[in-house]
Amino acid sequence: MQIVSPRRKRKNPVNTTPYTTLSNVSQQKKKKWLTVGQKDQPIMIMILISLFLFGGIASRLTYFQIIKGQEFAEKAASNRTKIIPQAPVRGNLFDRKGRVLASTRLSHSAYLLPRIQIQPNWEEVKIELAQILNTTPEELEKKIQGENLDSPTLVKIGSNLTPQQITAIEENREVLGDVELNIETIRNYPNNRIASHVLGYTREINAEQLERLRSEGYRLGDVIGQMGVERGLEAKLRGEWGGIILETDGAGKIVRRAGVKEAVAGDDIQLTLDxxxxxxxxxxxxxxxxxxxxxxxxxxxxxxxxxxxxxxxxxxxxxxxxxxxxxxxxxxxxxxxxxxxxxxxxxxxxxxxxxxxxxxxxxxxxxxxxxxxxxxxxxxxxxxxxxxxxxxxxxxxxxxxxxxxxxxxxxxxxxxxxxxxxxxxxxxxxxxxxxxxxxxxxxxxxxxxxxxxxxxxxxxxxxxxxxxxxxxxxxxxxxxxxxxxxxxxxxxxxxxxxxxxxxxxxxxxxxxxxxxxxxxxxxxxxxxxxxxxxxxxxxxxxxxxxxxxxxxxxxxxxxxxxxxxxxxxxxxxxxxxxxxxxxxxxxxxxxxxxxxxxxxxxxxxxxx
Structure with missing residues (x-):
């Protein structure tokens, strides 16, 4: 009889180290990374902040240079230019036999740029000018405030200046250095009171008229017919404005004449009056x-x-x-x-x-x-x-x-x-x-x-x-x-x-x-x-x-x-x-x- 002996069981060797798995490895790596991150955390924060700041700067540069670039270029150009408006010569009025009823004569006018309002000596300029021009500082303020501060167009603040007024402005250039003097034409009625109600008169546009007529090209300081045929035939008599563009340097001194638009004279009109x-x-x-x-x-x-x-x-x-x-x-x-x-x-x-x-x-x-x-x-x-x-x-x-x-x-x-x-x-x-x-x-x-x-x-x-x-x-x-x-x-x-x-x-x-x-x-x-x-x-x-x-x-x-x-x-x-x-x-x-x-x-x- 054959005797079969039972199979001997294998004993596990004794392992004194911890049991290692894949998850254990990951945890160990994570602990190591956290250890390193804790040491470098301030540096990382600074890097992130820098990236954020540089990104903001880049976006603002993009906005200013691309989106608003044209606008700022125009403003920069306006700061380097002055525009002296040239009023058109108003059309003459004649009677039925060709005799003059209304014409124009030469005179001097004074102008200021609107940005004068933000200059430190504006108050001093107002007081000095008001005294010379026989007006009030408040009236000068009203005239200047009618235009945008950034406008390069000079605003007329006084017309038909006397030789004494011109001399006074020149003698006070230390204060009135920003005042521009220009020659223009004003209305003249050689027959004085004759036909005054028919002819009417002209005068600088007021605030109410400017609000109503700005869309038709009128501007602050414009002369407009206020009565009679001067008012009734305004569209024919008025003409079209021109202007001289002057380029200036950083100190505001005129460098050169950059361009000219010739003013177009108004129509001469013959009336039926004798x-x-x-x-x-x-x-x-x-x-x-x-x-x-x-x-x-x-x-x-x-x-x-x-x-x-x-x-x-x-x-x-x-x-x-x-x-x-x-x-x-x-x-x-x-x-x-x-x-x-x-x-x-x-x-x-x-x-x-x-x-x-x-x-x-x-x-x-x-x-x-x-x-x-x-x-x-x-x-x-x-x-x-x-x-x-x-x-x-x-x-x-x-x-x-x-x-x-x-x-x-x-x-x-x-x-x-x-x-x-x-x-x-x-x-x-x-x-x-x-x-x-x-x-x-x-x-x-x-x-x-x-x-x-x-x-x-x-x-x-x-x-x-x-x-x-x-x-x-x-x-x-x-x-x-x-x-x-x-x-x-x-x-x-x-x-x-x-x-x-x-x-x-x-x-x-x-x-x-x-x-x-x-x-x-x-x-x-x-x-x-x-x-x-x-x-x-x-x-x-x-x-x-x-x-x-x-x-x-x-x-x-x-x-x-x-x-x-x-x-x-x-x-x-x-x-x-x-x-x-x-x-x-x-x-x-x-x-x-x-x-x-x-x-x-x-x-x-x-x-x-």
Missing amino acids: LELQKVAQEALGDRKGAVVALDPRDGAVLAMVSYPGFDPNIFSDNITPEIWQEVQGKGNPFINRSIVGFPPASTFKVVTAAAGMETGKYPPNTVLPTYAFLRRGGMALGEWNRAGFGPMNYIRSMAWSSNTFYGQIGYGIGGENLIEWSRKFGFGSKTGIELLEENPGLIADNEWKKSRFDMEWTGGDTINMSIGQGFTLATPLQVAGMFAIIANGGYRIVPHLENDPDTYLNQKTSLNMQPETLSTIKQGLRSVVTSGTGGGAAVPNIAVAGKSGTAEAPPGKSHAWFGAYAPYDDPSIVVVAFVEHSGGGGGSVAAPIVQRVLNSYFTDESN
Whole structure:
């Protein structure tokens, strides 16, 4: 029997070192790394911070050089340049015969760069300059603050400098070293007060105007038309600015002229005014508050336009002191052009009432009406100016003697709506379209206007008042001249104008489509005013004159005097209207002689 012995088990050798695995190795390496990191930690932090800082610097450099590079380059360039603006020469104004009405003359102006405000001696400069330029430090501050600090364009701080002012600036260069002096042109009116309301004046643009007109290229220190044709024709007269670019070194000294943009002069404009006739009209009105208008009824060309009191527009070319301004303003509102301001037109308005009466068909040309001491209609009593009446009258005789009760009946009979309609056809209640932006439209009231103003309905009494040019009705001397022009030229409404462009304005005539009998009847009536009625004072030797007087009630003061006329009667070439405010006399005695003097001058001038 075979005996099998059991297998002997192998004994594990004894291991006195720790049992080693892969994880043990990793832990050992980690402990070693941590040991090293603890020693080098400050260095690593500094490296990280440096990387962060250098990255920020790099990003800012990228921003400044690439994104904002162009802007900073322009600012750097502006710090090395000065721009002396060159104002354009404003266009000249001439009368219809080529005589100068407005021109330019040379003067010196002072300029500063806007960045003067951040210089340490700005306060000292302001005080010194204000004393030399007869202004205040506050005013200088306002002028400078209107431009950006970084602007290289010099700002005008003084114009039309006297030799004494120029010398004072030069003698104080230690303080006023930044002040630039430059030669430029300023406006000059050689005839002083003549036609001042028509021509207007120029003056430096104010803050309100600059805000409104900056988008049109205006800038601080610009001279702009403020009134009259200087304002109305500003776009043509102005021209385009130029400038001189000067390159400077670090000390601000001029190194060279870097470039020039030539200024473009404004347009010269010939006006329709006749300078000599303007002078005669001004002398005829004298020192009485009022206006005189003369125009050509064929095309609306204004030959003369006078308003008193007036002013000398040259004062605005100088630095106006408060004392000078107060003196000018104290002369009865001299800047109001009474030629284009509304007043009650009185009996001159009977021309409209006559036309409306005939054109409606209710009162044809052969109408005869009784006249009364008083006309009682529409809740009112209209008195005849002679306090007795004239007996039966037709259009011609009633026009000659300016009967109130005759035309009161006509107006009441046709009604307010018809009279208002014809008033507006004649151009009343709206602007004429003349180039003077100060023009007032006058007033032709109606039921809607009265209700909104007084919360009352229109009445027959309102119509009667309107028929004789009283009540709410207001008309300007220019509008009254336009009314006479319609009768003179055969029934066409014209556009009064001052720019001498006859072809344009001839094409703007509008026919009122009046019947020939209507025009003929009114013309005969206006002729009889001068030959046998209230207007004998307007008669001119050897010239047939037609016209109409008017005396307007103007409580609480004295009455206004009107007279309007045209001549020659058969082929009219001129209309003249005179208005005297609060004259206290009648139109025939006060205003007619003024018209006569203007007409006489016009027809004795061989060049007309």
